Amino acid sequence: MDSRLYYEPLANGVERAPTALQMFHTTPRIMRVAHWHAQVEVNYIVRGWAHYRMAGHDVRFSAGDFALFWGGQPHRLDDISDDLVYAGGHLPLVHFFRLRLPAGVQSRLMQGATLVSSATDAADPVNFLRWVEYARSGDAMKASLAVDELLLRIERLHFSPYRLLPETAAVQDEGGLDPHISPIVVRICDYIAANFREEIDSIDIAVAAGIHPKYAMTVFRKCTGMTLNDYINLMRLSYAQAMLMKDGASVLAVAMESGFGSLSAFNKSFRRIAGMSPSDFRRDVRSRPAVAAMATLDRAIAP
Structure with a gap:
């Protein structure tokens, strides 16, 4: 029998708290x-x-x-x-x-x-x-x-x-991060962090950051390699992942609670990052073997 301990997220785990340090x-x-x-x-x-x-x-x-x-x-x-x-x-x-x-x-x-x-x-x-x-x-x-x-x-x-x-990956943005751009990205991330479970778009984000929507999209993609929609969906998927791992809510309820407007949009986004449906992901997580002893998940250990 496999006696190793397997990861189980807490209610306030890193997946469910994508804005927290x-x-x-x-x-x-x-x-x-x-x-x-x-x-x-x-x-x-x-x-x-x-x-x-x-x-x-x-x-x-x-x-x-x-x-x-x-x-x-x-x-x-x-x-x-x-x-x-x-x-x-x-x-x-x-x-x-x-x-x-x-x-x-x-x-x-x-x-x-x-x-x-x-x-x-x-x-x-x-x-x-x-x-x-x-x-x-x-x-x-x-x-x-x-x-x-x-x-x-x-x-x-x-x-x-x-x-x-890997050492063979291509490097972009060789000039480093423009110090004038960084505060803009921080403002964008702040707004998305506070509102990702609501219906938001590039105009909402740009207004909050005090810049033009096209500039917001350009700056964010330059710094992160993602579109604004990609990042919003990632925040939602991170939150949804934790609900699927821990909660008993239906997949539809998870989709709505995470900020997706429809079950089809949720399934499509989830498959893109996880390579499987939300239902299959939940089944795979719950199929992990039981363990006889449970260690403290997160404790301070003296070096």
């Missing part, structure tokens, strides 16, 4: 099926190793590795060492586009690349543990400091060797 320091569970979420994921391997199946490539992170990847691409943690402990966070795009990263990195990540750096040091596991504690402290200033310090740590990648996997 969540931080973790934990021993994760492997995933029965791929999942996705509308944040950039940051992983630091404190101990052991983790193997991911990304969209188009596999990657193994080992102790001391620091990694970033776009969670909007379906990915699956499919194997881990018995002693794995990893730390990190899920960065909504409003934070991701505050980052000053090397030229081309942001666009590569949004296209599905994985950034991996082994240039870490003894301060990293200590810092990640503190950031988790600050983020969960209930103190707004501590939470803000945790976010700012994490972003600064990511920006230090400017000064360290790193790899972008």
Whole structure:
């Protein structure tokens, strides 16, 4: 019998909270099926190793590795060492586009690349543990400091060797992110985050961002590689995925609650990202083997 623990999302899990910044320091569970979420994921391997199946490539992170990847691409943690402990966070795009990263990195990540750096040091596991504690402290200033310090740590990648996997992927936007564009993308992401379950379009988004609709579409696609509609649908699908994994609601109720105007639109969008229908996805998730013992899903572990 398979005695491994399998991932089960919490009611406020990363899929169901696509606008939230969540931080973790934990021993994760492997995933029965791929999942996705509308944040950039940051992983630091404190101990052991983790193997991911990304969209188009596999990657193994080992102790001391620091990694970033776009969670909007379906990915699956499919194997881990018995002693794995990893730390990190899920960065909504409003934070991701505050980052000053090397030229081309942001666009590569949004296209599905994985950034991996082994240039870490003894301060990293200590810092990640503190950031988790600050983020969960209930103190707004501590939470803000945790976010700012994490972003600064990511920006230090400017000064360290790193790899972008797969190495053969094309790089666009070689000039890096225009500092005048970044605040616009942040405003767009803020508005979509607050309204993605409602009926919104490019005009609503442009008015909220204070720009022309055509410019809003151009800027957003340049920075993310996605159209505005693609991103809105991703937010909705992330939320719907969590409902399918956890709740007993009908597929129709999930479609409506997630912001899709019809069941047919929901099925079409879901099949495009998951490669299966919402009903098949729910069945596959629920077919995971039972386990005799349940470990704490997310706990602070001293390095």
